[in-house]
Amino acid sequence: MDDPRALLQVRDLTAQFNRDGVPSRVVNGISFDIAPGEAVGFVGESGCGKSVTARAIMRLAPEGSSVAWGGRILFRGRDLLRIEEREMRDMRGRRIAMVFQDPMTSLNPVMTVGAQIDDMLCRHAGLSRRAARRRTVELLGLVGIRDPALRADDHPHQFSGGMRQRVLIAIAVSCQPDLLIADEPTTALDVTVQAQILRLLMRLGRELGMALMLITHDFGVIAGMVERVYVMHGGDIVESGEVDALFAGPQHPYTRALLAAVPRIETAGRTT
Amino acid sequence: MVAIGFVMLAALLAIVILGPVIAPYSPSKTSPGSLAGPSAAHWLGTDSIGRDVLSRLIIGGRGTLLITVVAVAIALAAGLVLGLVSGYVGGRVDQAIMRVLDVVFAFPVFLLAIAVVAALGPTLQNLILTIAIVYTPTLARVVRGPVLSVKRWDHVEAARSVGVGEFAIAIRHVLPLVVSPILVQTSLTLANTIFTVTALSFLGLGPPPPDPNWGSMLAEARQFMELAPLTVIGPAAAIVFASLTFIVLANGLREMLDVGSR
Numbered sequence: 001m002d003d004p005r006a007l008l009q010v011r012d013l014t015a016q017f018n019r020d021g022v023p024s025r026v027v028n029g030i031s032f033d034i035a036p037g038e039a040v041g042f043v044g045e046s047g048c049g050k051s052v053t054a055r056a057i058m059r060l061a062p063e064g065s066s067v068a069w070g071g072r073i074l075f076r077g078r079d080l081l082r083i084e085e086r087e088m089r090d091m092r093g094r095r096i097a098m099v100f101q102d103p104m105t106s107l108n109p110v111m112t113v114g115a116q117i118d119d120m121l122c123r124h125a126g127l128s129r130r131a132a133r134r135r136t137v138e139l140l141g142l143v144g145i146r147d148p149a150l151r152a153d154d155h156p157h158q159f160s161g162g163m164r165q166r167v168l169i170a171i172a173v174s175c176q177p178d179l180l181i182a183d184e185p186t187t188a189l190d191v192t193v194q195a196q197i198l199r200l201l202m203r204l205g206r207e208l209g210m211a212l213m214l215i216t217h218d219f220g221v222i223a224g225m226v227e228r229v230y231v232m233h234g235g236d237i238v239e240s241g242e243v244d245a246l247f248a249g250p251q252h253p254y255t256r257a258l259l260a261a262v263p264r265i266e267t268a269g270r271t272t
Numbered sequence: 273m274v275a276i277g278f279v280m281l282a283a284l285l286a287i288v289i290l291g292p293v294i295a296p297y298s299p300s301k302t303s304p305g306s307l308a309g310p311s312a313a314h315w316l317g318t319d320s321i322g323r324d325v326l327s328r329l330i331i332g333g334r335g336t337l338l339i340t341v342v343a344v345a346i347a348l349a350a351g352l353v354l355g356l357v358s359g360y361v362g363g364r365v366d367q368a369i370m371r372v373l374d375v376v377f378a379f380p381v382f383l384l385a386i387a388v389v390a391a392l393g394p395t396l397q398n399l400i401l402t403i404a405i406v407y408t409p410t411l412a413r414v415v416r417g418p419v420l421s422v423k424r425w426d427h428v429e430a431a432r433s434v435g436v437g438e439f440a441i442a443i444r445h446v447l448p449l450v451v452s453p454i455l456v457q458t459s460l461t462l463a464n465t466i467f468t469v470t471a472l473s474f475l476g477l478g479p480p481p482p483d484p485n486w487g488s489m490l491a492e493a494r495q496f497m498e499l500a501p502l503t504v505i506g507p508a509a510a511i512v513f514a515s516l517t518f519i520v521l522a523n524g525l526r527e528m529l530d531v532g533s534r
Contacts, residue, residue, distance in 0.1 A: 058433055060429060060432060060433060062429075089435045089437060090435060091435070092432070092433055092434055092435035093433070093434030093435035093436075094435060097433070097434060098430075098433040098434075100426060100429070100430055100433075102426055105425060105426040105427060106426040106427050106429075106430040107427055107430070108427045108431070108444075108445050108448075108449075109427070109449070110448045110449060111444070111445075111448070119436070119444075120434055123435065123436070124434075124435060168430070171430075171434060172434070
């Protein structure tokens, strides 16, 4: 299990919320590895602790709540739960980046999308405004936005949901992070757009050599996208393995239940 | 609505800025014939010692509006800082700041003004400072409220997730989203402050004579109201017009910016 080549090694991670003095544990000491450039899926129903796990890696507590983390999160040998906030801030965006669930609300509505990417590049890559804008246009093109030079001066409300998610992905990959965490990146999108966004994430992962942590409640999203899967339930990892093996022979009853929940066209007619 | 407000504001500013150029007489120059009615020489007549009412109105507006604008600017700056820190940082800092502001807020405006002026003397600075202190809590609250909600929005967490520091988040990702209620409240505060300034001047707590201002003109003219009604109607109309300007502007801004529907 202790693979020295691993990019991220999580050991005995726990997360405990404190609501009105009553502690409630949402992650029960989970351990997993992510290798450089690897695409890993995390599947489970809402409330199973997968988003909290992602936020632990970013060390972001949900606003307005206090959360206590335990265990270790080793990222390139540094324990993210123990480094200074200043160092962590440098990690965010530059080494580890995140794509959020709802693209409609994850962009600053009063800044142009270009300015939001420029900001990132100036902060982390130390580019001048002019150089940052050139790179911003490249990035917008890279994530598949047409006329990127023109669209960079538009505000978020001038973009559709799918396009906004592309912008958020452009922001996330702007500094070529080693690890990209995508927390339900397609849940808020139209079905037709979902596949495009997933393919974009996979392509960028390959082209930029990023490891990808794809969090979802939908096994259909995971299939064909990632190499390995961790199934989470009630704050534990109940099953893990190669995605093909897991699909072929799920061991844990919860995994079987999740797989059975994926709608299939060929069975849809028969079940009625 | 907002267009009307801006036209009124432009007229007000033009009169105030061009005051010395367009005023027909010096505001302290006396001419024979006190309490005279309107004439070609004195459109709004003269006051009790023969000074031109129109000229005094124009020049007096400069003093009143200068105090108003400077005081509100100070209150706005203080309110922005206190409201943003209070709302964004939250917790004990929020509690501490808001309790202090509550205490200030609890003081009646005039009581506080009379106390300050009695203790420190009726100077321009004291008057401005008093009014600024009085209106800081209102503006701080208007800033704090929306900050409390905006700081929980997703884009703030998204900004944090790419390594933006807390200070930069507060300035670039929270503050720009709360400007509309602040604009509206600032305009309303300007309207209120005009009343406060003239009322304090009326009570003799305003800037010392001989500089004319609308409040003291009203106070002087009060005794001769029946003999020369224009000496009272003039400053009264000016006060109403100036306040109305900012109220109309505030309403227009509110409609235009659609505060609260976001």
